[in-house]
Amino acid sequence: VNALGYLPTYANAMGDWAWTSGWAFASRKNLHAVSGKSMGALGRSGSDEMKAAPVIATALDEAERSSLLPEDLAMNRYAQGEDDALEVIYDALAPKLYGFVMRRTRDGAQSEDLVQQTFLQMHKARGSFIEGSRVAPWAIVICKRLMLDGMRKQVRTRKHVDEGASQEDVADPREDAESLVFAKQLGQQAAKVLAGLPENQRTAFALIRIDGLSVAEAAELLGTSASAVKLRAHRAYVALEQQLGAAFDLRTATQAQTEGGGQ
Amino acid sequence: MSSNLPPSLKAKILAQAKSEPALKRDAWERKSSLVLAAGMLISLAALLALGGVKIGARSGVYFSLVALFWTSLAFAGIKFGFGRGKSSVGASQLRLASLTLGLPVGALLTVTALSYVFPNEAIGAPRHDGACAVLSIALGIAPLAGYVLARRNTVLVRRRLTAASVGAASGTLGCMLMVLKCPCSELAHLLLGHVAPIVALAVLGALLGEKLLGRLTTSTVERAR
Numbered sequence: 001v002n003a004l005g006y007l008p009t010y011a012n013a014m015g016d017w018a019w020t021s022g023w024a025f026a027s028r029k030n031l032h033a034v035s036g037k038s039m040g041a042l043g044r045s046g047s048d049e050m051k052a053a054p055v056i057a058t059a060l061d062e063a064e065r066s067s068l069l070p071e072d073l074a075m076n077r078y079a080q081g082e083d084d085a086l087e088v089i090y091d092a093l094a095p096k097l098y099g100f101v102m103r104r105t106r107d108g109a110q111s112e113d114l115v116q117q118t119f120l121q122m123h124k125a126r127g128s129f130i131e132g133s134r135v136a137p138w139a140i141v142i143c144k145r146l147m148l149d150g151m152r153k154q155v156r157t158r159k160h161v162d163e164g165a166s167q168e169d170v171a172d173p174r175e176d177a178e179s180l181v182f183a184k185q186l187g188q189q190a191a192k193v194l195a196g197l198p199e200n201q202r203t204a205f206a207l208i209r210i211d212g213l214s215v216a217e218a219a220e221l222l223g224t225s226a227s228a229v230k231l232r233a234h235r236a237y238v239a240l241e242q243q244l245g246a247a248f249d250l251r252t253a254t255q256a257q258t259e260g261g262g263q
Numbered sequence: 264m265s266s267n268l269p270p271s272l273k274a275k276i277l278a279q280a281k282s283e284p285a286l287k288r289d290a291w292e293r294k295s296s297l298v299l300a301a302g303m304l305i306s307l308a309a310l311l312a313l314g315g316v317k318i319g320a321r322s323g324v325y326f327s328l329v330a331l332f333w334t335s336l337a338f339a340g341i342k343f344g345f346g347r348g349k350s351s352v353g354a355s356q357l358r359l360a361s362l363t364l365g366l367p368v369g370a371l372l373t374v375t376a377l378s379y380v381f382p383n384e385a386i387g388a389p390r391h392d393g394a395c396a397v398l399s400i401a402l403g404i405a406p407l408a409g410y411v412l413a414r415r416n417t418v419l420v421r422r423r424l425t426a427a428s429v430g431a432a433s434g435t436l437g438c439m440l441m442v443l444k445c446p447c448s449e450l451a452h453l454l455l456g457h458v459a460p461i462v463a464l465a466v467l468g469a470l471l472g473e474k475l476l477g478r479l480t481t482s483t484v485e486r487a488r
Binding site: 079080081083086087090091094095098102108112115116119120123124125126127128129130131132133134135137138141142145220221222223224 | 276352477
């Protein structure tokens with residue numbers, strides 16, 4: 001996890017994630033539905049899902065492996081010398097990369113800069129891209145490497161970034177302050193839960209849920225099978241659900257109390 | 264967050280990419296293969312400079328088996344250690360760890376088994392443990408350096424383990440060459456002079472891997488800033 005640079009930014013990232021994925025608004029009962037494509041969407045109890053997970057994972061495995069995304073194919077063409085393919089790659093990856101950096105640096109200008117550097121590095125190293133492999137994990141590793149290099153340079157020159165102040169926080173037009181606070185608290189709590197999980201579960205979860213990689217992309221990045229990644233992410237998800245369930249229950253109870261008092 | 268990306272960024276990146284020369288895959292692979300081959304050829308040339316292959320007092324059957332087993336090991340090391348696999352971010356942890364551990368263990372089993380089957384081969388030949396170990400490492404350094412040169416600027420996730428496995432593969436190649444030259448067949452000598460260097464180069468790779476394979480050429484990047 002440290003190698004992928006997640007640990008220091010979990011609280012922020014999880015806060016954002018909790019907000020955008022709707023966790024902050026979800027009750028414990030419909031968490032599975034909110035989680036979308038996760039195995040939790042089966043709507044079973046946690047222990048049933050744990051048992052079912054490998055079977056489902058295996059069934060989905062082959063289909064995911066064999067299906068390369070348009071950006072993967074475009075990168076392959078780009079590596080072969082088709083320059084126009086870079087546009088397709090940019091359209092598919094730039095938002096992903098920007099989100100990846102933004103969640104860690106919370107600095108728009110720096111994130112743009114890193115996205116630019118990443119694409120130029122990908123261009124420079126395009127000949128080394130292996131045919132049939134996925135471009136997103138490759139791009140993310142380049143981006144992460146450049147980001148860490150930049151951070152090291154910043155530390156060296158003693159330019160400390162104020163982690164507390166972020167442009168997003170100031171300019172965020174979120175209206176529901178209470179839900180925002182709850183999302184942040186939830187994010188911090190989720191970060192704590194994730195920090196207590198085994199590294200492989202934490203990394204798999206973060207890559208899929210926070211960074212938006214597909215299971216196949218995360219599997220390639222982690223050097224393991226898609227089913228293993230799914231299982232790890234699922235275990236992390238179940239742990240989160242169990243740990244954060246109390247927070248949801250408390251919020252639901254408080255909301256009910258407030259609404260009851262108001263009436 | 265994606266909507267925050269300015270439209271000018273795309274145009275800027277596309278323009279910079281057009282103005283910056285970058286090798287296409289076939290050219291990159293050609294260059295990379297040449298560098299890797301050069302590393303191995305340097306080792307081979309060094310062996311020839313040291314006097315080449317010497318059968319010495321070893322029997323023909325024993326020497327043939329030694330050559331066969333060690334060449335197979337070295338070939339496996341080159342194929343799986345120097346090969347790139349299917350992912351642009353490097354081979355899986357399992358594959359790298361298997362290679363890093365498998366090569367020295369394979370070498371250990373080979374020399375032990377052959378010493379057990381041919382107990383009389385160990386008699387008479389002069390024994391220079393230190394010299395053989397140093398020369399084996401020296402012969403393994405060139406392929407390792409070749410790999411680092413060929414693969415710099417590729418993006419690997421498990422750099423330490425990758426370098427360790429390549430170190431083991433290079434060490435196996437170096438040891439294979441030295442085994443063909445050194446006529447001493449004592450088990451202790453084989454372990455110290457011809458198996459330990461594999462471990463030494465794997466450890467060296469693990470220690471330096473992060474630095475050696477972690478460097479990205481930043482000329483483009485710096486200019487972009």
